[in-house]
Amino acid sequence: MVAATQLAAKGARVLVLEKYVIPGGSSGYYRRDGFTFDVGSSVMFGFSDKGNLNLITQALEAVGHKMEVIPDPSTVHFHLPGDLSVLVHREYDDFVTELNAGDIARKFIKDQQLLSFIDAEVLCDRHFGGINYPVGGVGGIAMSLADGLVDKGSEIRYKANVTNDLSRKDYEKKKEFVATEIIKRLEKKLFPGLQDSIVLKEDWNKDLLY
Structure with a gap:
């Protein structure tokens, strides 16, 4: 969802295919008897307005959204x-x-x-910013990102299944490309020289990225 909103914020039209009925994955939620329950993390770093690792704040701001949070002392x-x-x-x-x-x-x-x-x-x-409890639950992060994505003119389709799978060879090529891009961006922002110290395996026996 963050990747989609970052693309949309830069002017791309994005289609997100979500298999479930709501966005979020491990930051999803469910409702019972008028209460909302998180199904993953319930507290979060990343809501600060300081530093470089306030990633949730940055992701939400990219699509014009902000969440109310309750700070933990x-x-x-x-x-x-x-x-x-x-x-x-x-x-x-x-x-x-x-x-x-x-x-x-x-x-x-x-x-x-x-x-x-x-x-x-x-x-x-x-x-920076410590731990925060998002008002309404962690699921609100994904919902806010989803709303922001639509606000930017992109689309999310729920209960959508991908029917045309990539071949294993193509999948591994794309996965290595994504891994390389992640390393490049980390290197540029946080860890100069990181990429030179990491050798990507030719044989991907385990799914490192999805």
Whole structure:
């Protein structure tokens, strides 16, 4: 759905074939007795107006939509052995202060590679904006994207089955193309040099992308 809305936002006319009766997949929902229940995640990162990884906000804004959210005052609170308590604050600066730039980890962990990973996680801007509960449920994200897609002049057909399958060879070619494009975009935005460190397998035994 995000791919479709990104194309539509850039002027393309897109047809989305959705097998189910609503959009969303793992971010779908169902209703019982007047209540809405999420069938996948119920909390989300990505609603911030800061940083580079506020991907839900960016996706919705691309088609002129925005969702009301209920913020959680903290992301998570770790209670570990030895009376070690680490609160992942909603505000990024408070979170870094809590960790003292990794000093807590260094008291208990000696592996340098693991410590480097922890440093990267601390500095990662996905924490901007913290966890949010979308009003109406996570299914509202896909519904908002679907509405935005239609607003842009594109179309979604529900209960639609694809009847003309690609050959395995064509499928693998397209899958490798998509994987390469994803790596290129990640490399450009977040991780310079990433593509040079990844070798795509010629034999795709497992479906990595759909």
